[in-house]
Structure formats: structure tokens, C-alpha cells
Amino acid sequence: xRIENNIQDAVLQAxxxxxxxxxxxxxxxxxxxxxxxxxxITLVVFPFLRLSKKSPEIxxxxxxxxxxxxxxLVESFNVIKGFLNLVIDKNYWLNILSEVYxxxxxxxxxxxxxxxxxxxxxxxxxxxxxxxxGHIRNNLLGFSIAEIAKANGKQxxxxxxxxxxxxxxxxxxxAWQQWxxxxxxxxxxxxxxxxxxxxxxxxxxxxxxxxxxxxxxxLSKEEAENQAPSILAARELLRxxxxxxxxxxxxxxxxxNWVYEGFDVTYKSLGVDFDKIYYESDTYLxxxxxxxxxxxxxxxxxxxxNSVWADLSADGLDQKILLRSDGTSVYMTQDIGTAKMRFxxxxxxxxxxxxxxxxxxxxxxxxxxxxxxxxxxxxDLYHFSYGMVELPSGKMKSREGTVVxxxxxxxxxxEVARKMSEELGKxxxxxxxxxxxxxxxxxxxxxxxFILKVDPRKNMMFNPEDSxxxxxxxxxxxxxxxxxxxxxxxxxADKQIAISSNLKIDSISEKEKExxxxxxxxxxxxxxxxxxxxxxxxxNYCYELxxxxxxxxxxxxxxxxDDAAVMNFRLVIATAVGKVVKSGMNLLGxxxxxxM
RNA sequence: GCCUCGGUAGCUCAGUUGGAUAGAGCAACUGCCUUCUAAGCAGUAGGUCAUGGGUUCGAAUCCCGUCCGGGGUACCA
Numbered sequence: 001x002r003i004e005n006n007i008q009d010a011v012l013q014a015x016x017x018x019x020x021x022x023x024x025x026x027x028x029x030x031x032x033x034x035x036x037x038x039x040x041i042t043l044v045v046f047p048f049l050r051l052s053k054k055s056p057e058i059x060x061x062x063x064x065x066x067x068x069x070x071x072x073l074v075e076s077f078n079v080i081k082g083f084l085n086l087v088i089d090k091n092y093w094l095n096i097l098s099e100v101y102x103x104x105x106x107x108x109x110x111x112x113x114x115x116x117x118x119x120x121x122x123x124x125x126x127x128x129x130x131x132x133x134g135h136i137r138n139n140l141l142g143f144s145i146a147e148i149a150k151a152n153g154k155q156x157x158x159x160x161x162x163x164x165x166x167x168x169x170x171x172x173x174x175a176w177q178q179w180x181x182x183x184x185x186x187x188x189x190x191x192x193x194x195x196x197x198x199x200x201x202x203x204x205x206x207x208x209x210x211x212x213x214x215x216x217x218x219l220s221k222e223e224a225e226n227q228a229p230s231i232l233a234a235r236e237l238l239r240x241x242x243x244x245x246x247x248x249x250x251x252x253x254x255x256x257n258w259v260y261e262g263f264d265v266t267y268k269s270l271g272v273d274f275d276k277i278y279y280e281s282d283t284y285l286x287x288x289x290x291x292x293x294x295x296x297x298x299x300x301x302x303x304x305x306n307s308v309w310a311d312l313s314a315d316g317l318d319q320k321i322l323l324r325s326d327g328t329s330v331y332m333t334q335d336i337g338t339a340k341m342r343f344x345x346x347x348x349x350x351x352x353x354x355x356x357x358x359x360x361x362x363x364x365x366x367x368x369x370x371x372x373x374x375x376x377x378x379x380d381l382y383h384f385s386y387g388m389v390e391l392p393s394g395k396m397k398s399r400e401g402t403v404v405x406x407x408x409x410x411x412x413x414x415e416v417a418r419k420m421s422e423e424l425g426k427x428x429x430x431x432x433x434x435x436x437x438x439x440x441x442x443x444x445x446x447x448x449x450f451i452l453k454v455d456p457r458k459n460m461m462f463n464p465e466d467s468x469x470x471x472x473x474x475x476x477x478x479x480x481x482x483x484x485x486x487x488x489x490x491x492x493a494d495k496q497i498a499i500s501s502n503l504k505i506d507s508i509s510e511k512e513k514e515x516x517x518x519x520x521x522x523x524x525x526x527x528x529x530x531x532x533x534x535x536x537x538x539x540n541y542c543y544e545l546x547x548x549x550x551x552x553x554x555x556x557x558x559x560x561x562d563d564a565a566v567m568n569f570r571l572v573i574a575t576a577v578g579k580v581v582k583s584g585m586n587l588l589g590x591x592x593x594x595x596m
Numbered sequence: 597g598c599c600u601c602g603g604u605a606g607c608u609c610a611g612u613u614g615g616a617u618a619g620a621g622c623a624a625c626u627g628c629c630u631u632c633u634a635a636g637c638a639g640u641a642g643g644u645c646a647u648g649g650g651u652u653c654g655a656a657u658c659c660c661g662u663c664c665g666g667g668g669u670a671c672c673a
Contacts, residue, residue: 034616036617044616046653056653081616082616083616166672168672168673305671319670320670321670321671323671324671325671330672331672358668359668359673360600360667361600361669387666387667420635421635426635442635454608454610457602459602459666460608462608463608466608469621471622472635473621473622476635477636479635480635481635484633484636488632488633492632537612540609540610540620543621544620547620558632574632
């Protein structure tokens with residue numbers, strides 16, 4: 001049982017017996033004792049002063065005495081100002097250590113068929129360009145949130161909605177028709193998504209030039225943007241596509257398949273996966289039907305030009321277009337259809353959309369629209385809104401080619417990891433393949449940790465020059481600590497030292513106790529990360545834990561102590577830390593190397 | 597204009613439902629490898645928590661104003 005609960009109950013009793021008052025549990029504020037003071041758990045007594053009508057010191061003294069007498073595990077206490085510091089019996093911490101050591105799934109809850117089902121949508125790429133750093137943040141967050149939800153005992157379905165149709169892909173298609181000269185992944189050796197992306201950039205180049213030319217001739221910017229030949233051609237392709245024009249559809253299929261092959265490689269490198277993939281080309285018609293149903297039922301309205309709109313002004317929002325005047329659908333249309341199909345396919349308790357904060361308004365509107373269309377779950381959808389990744393040069397723009405490409409970045413970081421290993425003279429005993437795998441693991445560990453340690457809601461800065469770090473508060477630092485632990489355990493095994501969960505220790509050092517306390521927090525950290533959809537909480541916990549371990553490792557010899565019981569104790573600590581770190585990092589999708 | 601999110605050390609970021617002297621890493625400087633992996637450990641230096649008020653035993657945290665920045669704002673996604 002968690003000791004916090006015991007103490008909380010005891011404090012309630014103390015208040016009752018000492019001051020004849022009732023307080024609710026929320027007023028019992030327990031926190032970890034700051035390192036500068038003696039004690040393990042601290043009670044803040046200020047909230048009780050109005051009941052005791054005594055000074056903070058005396059109140060704390062009285063409650064402390066009560067707790068020491070009534071709670072077995074409270075060994076002693078001290079009072080500093082309004083803070084009551086409790087010293088907990090060391091056996092409590094030792095028991096937790098045994099538990100961590102013995103429980104394969106310490107801190108993790110398993111789902112059963114009755115568990116809440118969470119569907120997490122993430123990635124959701126457009127098929128007109130390769131993935132970049134912004135997508136990496138999305139993918140890592142989505143994957144990690146899903147894993148954390150699983151660890152909290154939820155059933156999870158990871159899903160991806162591929163935005164495979166629309167004006168964006170028509171732009172790449174048109175550019176390829178015009179200037180492609182039959183270029184394919186096969187005949188060019190280029191990765192498919194990169195090839196298609198090249199033509200997206202190409203389109204924009206021509207489009208911009210045409211606009212400039214038209215403006216030169218006296219058109220307004222807006223007129224020029226709507227009359228440039230390229231954009232007219234792309235729109236015509238979109239119209240033909242929706243009309244199922246054979247040639248257009250074939251080109252679309254071909255180019256999308258190039259992209260999918262490319263994406264598969266990137267997803268695999270990133271280590272993310274999906275249980276169910278939806279394609280916008282399948283869902284947009286369902287959405288269209290829903291919109292038309294809404295129109296028939298008077299939920300939406302139509303303008304003279306045939307465009308269909310929703311009036312959300314009564315809900316504090318605005319007018320929203322749902323079908324264009326030419327009958328084609330917009331982004332919102334397909335999102336309605338996708339939502340409907342998903343809820344037909346699964347019994348979803350909670351739908352989570354991992355999408356950037358630039359679309360906050362979109363999801364507010366989507367929730368309202370689904371609600372109006374009669375879907376009871378509409379209002380409950382959760383938009384996991386994360387911040388953008390910025391570069392020192394500013395915002396990334398695919399059209400202008402100012403992006404950090406996902407594939408390139410992973411390759412570059414692998415190179416840095418390789419160079420670093422060579423300089424340090426590490427991994428020389430490993431085979432080429434194993435070393436290569438480890439370089440990759442370290443590179444991905446650095447990248448993933450760098451991104452996931454940051455509060456997801458905030459924008460973050462990525463400087464390609466110096467964000468690639470392997471020392472300090474980084475993924476490789478954590479991996480390194482793990483590898484060190486495994487090294488010690490291997491040596492112990494070589495020496496035929498058996499490790500036992502039976503801990504008989506006379507005293508525990510400060511550093512050891514800190515580690516045990518830190519380990520005991522893991523279950524609540526997992527839960528907090530789940531409640532808040534925050535991988536960053538896991539990341540920061542793991543960092544604190546291994547930092548603590550490295551201090552312990554520095555100050556205490558594990559295999560060099562004479563006392564067998566102490567050696568066993570320290571081996572159990574090392575094993576437990578290794579397990580929890582691996583478990584925590586696994587929730588972030590970061591692998592731990594046995595050696596590095 | 598309106599809506600919304602943010603501003604913590606030179607840089608990148610933590611900071612639990614308001615709690616003790618605001619913490620890490622990087623960069624700079626100084627120590628520690630014949631001993632379990634130095635991708636490590638220890639130390640020095642670095643702060644008006646954007647700013648002005650307010651709430652209270654107590655505010656980086658809650659409320660109001662101001663300044664600065666990001667995002668959104670009816671036929672892009």
C-alpha cells in the first residue's frame with residue numbers, strides 16, 4: 001500500500017482528535033521532503049492553523065507526535081516552520097525495492113476486454129511531400145501517448161488518416177505531368193515521397209512566377225492567385241479526380257504509391273506503427289453524405305452559389321464552409337466522414353486527435369458539427385494540441401523547401417553517433433552490424449528524447465547545429481546509464497553471483513535511499529503522464545532517476561564490497577533502476593542498448 | 597480588430613492541486629580515470645520568473661491591466 005494514503009488518513013484522524021474538526025482529504029498536502037532537510041515525506045500544516053488556532057510550529061509538533069504514535073511506519077519527525085518532515089522506516093523503502101525487483105510490470109497496468117478503449121489518431125500525413133521534423137514531433141507524441149495509455153490499462157487503437165486526396169496532391173500531380181519527364185523512383189533512384197515532394201516545390205515555383213507575372217499586368221494579388229494557369233490546372237485535376245476520370249485516378253494512384261513506399265521506410269526508422277489506417281479518399285464521401293443529410297435536415301444551409309455552410313454563431317463560433325460551390329469537399333468534410341467510419345468500426349470510449357495547435361479552431365468546429373449531426377461522442381473528442389517545431393531561421397515551409405527532412409535528420413544523427421563512438425573508442429568489440437544498430441539506437445534515442453522531454457503543448461526550438469547532443473540531459477545519457485548497469489550485471493553473472501530479492505540491510509546510505517524513493521514514484525508518474533497526455537513527465541522522471549543512479553554508482557562500489565548482503569542490495573538496486581528506466585523509455589519508444 | 601497559446605540563467609528546457617533558499621543540461625572556468633564503461637562524477641559562475649497591480653500566512657504558479665512573440669480568424673490543409 002502506498003504510504004501517502006496511510007499518512008493522509010492518519011492526518012485526518014489527527015485533526016479530528018486534536019482539534020475536533022473535519023477536513024477533506026484534498027487539504028492534506030503531502031510532498032517529498034526537500035533534500036536539505038531530514039525526512040522523507042513532508043506535511044504542510046498551514047491549512048490547519050485556523051483549526052488549531054496555534055502557531056505553525058506547535059501545530060506541526062502536535063500532528064507529528066500523533067503520527068509517530070499512530071502510524072507504524074513513521075519513525076520520527078522534525079518541524080521547520082510550518083513544515084512537518086516525517087522520517088519513514090527504512091523497511092518500507094526496502095519492501096518497495098523488492099517489489100520493483102520482483103514485479104515484471106512494476107508501475108504498468110494491463111488492459112482487459114472491459115477496459116476503456118482509446119483511439120489515438122496521429123501522423124496523418126499529406127501525400128504530396130515527405131515527412132519533416134514537424135511530423136516527427138507528431139509521430140513521436142502520438143506513439144508515446146498511445147503507449148502511455150496502454151500502460152495505464154486502456155485498450156488502444158492507433159490510427160492514421162492519410163490525406164491522400166485534395167488540391168495539394170493535385171499540385172504535385174500537375175507539376176509531374178508538366179515537368180516530370182517521366183521521372184519515377186525506379187529510374188531516378190529517389191525515395192518516392194521525396195520525388196513527389198520535389199514536384200510540390202516545383203509547382204510552387206511556377207505558381208509564384210505566374211502570380212508575379214499577372215500582378216505585373218495589373219491584376220490584384222488575389223485575382224492573380226486565382227487565375228494563374230497552374231492553380232487552374234490543379235483545380236481542374238481535383239475536379240476530374242472527384243469525377244473519377246480514369247487517367248487522373250491512375251496518375252493519382254501511381255504517385256500515392258510512391259509516397260506510401262517512402263513513408264513506410266520513414267515510419268519504420270522512427271519505430272512508429274498503426275493498428276488501423278484510414279484513407280481520406282474512402283472517408284470523404286461518407287462525410288459528404290453526412291453534410292448533405294445535415295442540409296436535408298436543416299442543420300446546415302446552402303448559399304445561392306450552391307456552397308454548403310454551417311452556422312455556428314450561436315455556439316460562439318462562425319460560419320463554416322462544408323462543401324465548395326463546385327461541390328467538392330473540404331478538409332472538414334472528410335473529418336466528419338472519418339469520425340463516422342471509426343465509430344462504426346470500433347466501440348470507442350475516447351477519441352484523441354494528435355494534431356498541431358494551428359488547428360485548434362478546426363477541432364472546436366468539428367466537435368460542434370458532430371454534435372449537431374447527432375453523434376453523441378462528438379463533444380467528447382479530445383484534440384491533443386501540440387506546439388510547433390521552430391528552426392533558428394523561423395518556421396518550416398514545405399513549399400519553400402525550408403524544412404528539416406525526417407530521413408535526412410535521422411541519417412545525420414546516426415553519423416554523429418558513429419563519429420562520437422569512434423572518438424570515444426566505444427563499441428569496438430561489437431560486430432559491424434551490431435555497432436550499426438547501436439549507432440542508430442543512440443541517434444534515435446537522442447532525437448526522440450530531445451523532442452519528447454519538452455512539454456508537448458509548447459512550441460520548441462530545434463537548432464540542427466547544436467540540438468544534436470549526447471551529453472547531459474539527453475537520451476544517450478540515459479542509454480549510457482542503462483548500458484553501465486547491464487555491464488555490472490554481466491560481470492556479476494560472470495562471477496556466478498546470485499541476486500536475491502531478500503534484503504537484509506542494517507543501514508541505507510543517503511544516495512541509496514534517494515534511489516529507492518525515486519523508484520517508488522514510477523507508478524504515479526506513469527499515471528500522471530497518462531492523465532495529462534504527457535510523455536515529458538516520463539522523460540524527466542527517467543532523467544532524474546538515472547542522474548541519481550550515476551551519483552550512486554560513482555560513490556558506491558557494487559561488486560567491490562565485502563559484505564555479501566550489501567553487494568546483493570546494490571545489485572538489486574541496479575537491476576531495479578535498469579528495469580524501470582527501460583520500462584519508462586519504452587513508453588517513449590526509445591530503445592536501450594546493452595552496451596555503448 | 598477579435599479569439600487563443602506563450603514569455604523562467606547567454607542558449608535549450610524543468611518547476612505537481614499555490615508551499616521551505618526557483619532547478620537541470622548546454623556553453624565558460626576548475627578538479628576527478630592503474631579500481632564495476634569519464635557519453636560519467638564533483639565544484640565555480642550565471643535570475644527583478646516580461647512588466648505593473650491584486651488575492652493571502654505564502655505567488656513563477658490564481659485574477660486584472662500593459663508590453664513582446666506564436667497560432668487562428670467563412671470556398672488551404
